């Protein structure tokens with residue numbers, strides 16, 4: 001089976017009804033769609049609220065604009081000195097060599113840029129990005145993201161890792177990816193070997209949102225990374241209709257830990273366009289996290305975070321840094337400044 005990339009293929013695979021065709025053509029004209037065979041096979045066709053389908057199968061709700069939607073919800077553009085680099089924090093920089101993914105999440109926070117047009121940095125732009133990192137000795141950690149950098153070949157991943165590790169001040173190379181769960185056959189021994197470099201530590205941050213994503217092939221791919229000595233941490237997004245209940249969150253966090261992955265971040269959903277149907281309130285999120293804490297050890301607890309819109313960075317949604325206002329919220333950033341949040 002090949003990835004599902006058209007509405008006709010969605011209908012053929014029984015992932016949507018034929019009557020949705022015209023509407024979903026409008027959705028996929030606006031936001032990229034691709035569903036890997038592993039995830040398509042996982043969808044329960046008899047469950048209209050299936051949490052796997054909800055993550056990847058387009059829906060009419062994506063055409064609804066909410067007043068709080070933002071095309072660049074976490075403010076990447078405000079901190080991008082050169083193409084492919086976002087330098088928001090002094091000691092670390094995001095490096096985006098490619099803006100595509102093997103599967104497109106319907107709640108993607110970069111959906112206005114990921115999966116559209118030219119996806120990979122040109123050799124010239126790559127050179128400029130490496131030069132920027134070289135010229136900034138304060139950058140201790142480089143976070144490869146995108147898009148999903150694990151769609152690159154082992155050869156290209158190896159080249160990037162070696163060039164970064166040759167920069168003396170880059171000590172940590174962190175790869176953000178969804179591939180080990182959504183397209184695990186890419187994680188070959190050759191691919192894993194390409195991640196290991198002599199002069200920097202490799203870390204993988206795995207994006208996973210539901211315990212059912214951990215199919216046997218995904219567990220094998222994850223074990224291959226762990227067996228190579230690569231520490232794994234997780235990132236999950238708290239999403240209405242997918243994992244915003246304490247039983248699912250508990251099962252997800254336990255599954256991560258059982259697979260040697262330390263739960264790291266639980267993201268409050270961003271204000272990406274056409275994703276309002278996935279959002280819950282901060283209060284609901286805080287209550288869920290409190291319930292989770294009552295059930296599991298600290299080992300299974302991620303930090304519940306919000307990226308403050310406008311590029312003011314990620315902050316934990318701790319009680320003292322979040323205040324209810326008349327029609328929304330106020331969030332305190334790392335500098336102690338307060339920002340309104342709808």
Ligand code: SF4
Pocket residue numbers: 100101103104105107108109110111114146147148178207
């Ligand atoms: S894997 Fe990340 S970048 Fe890719 S579609 Fe999902 S949220 Fe967006």
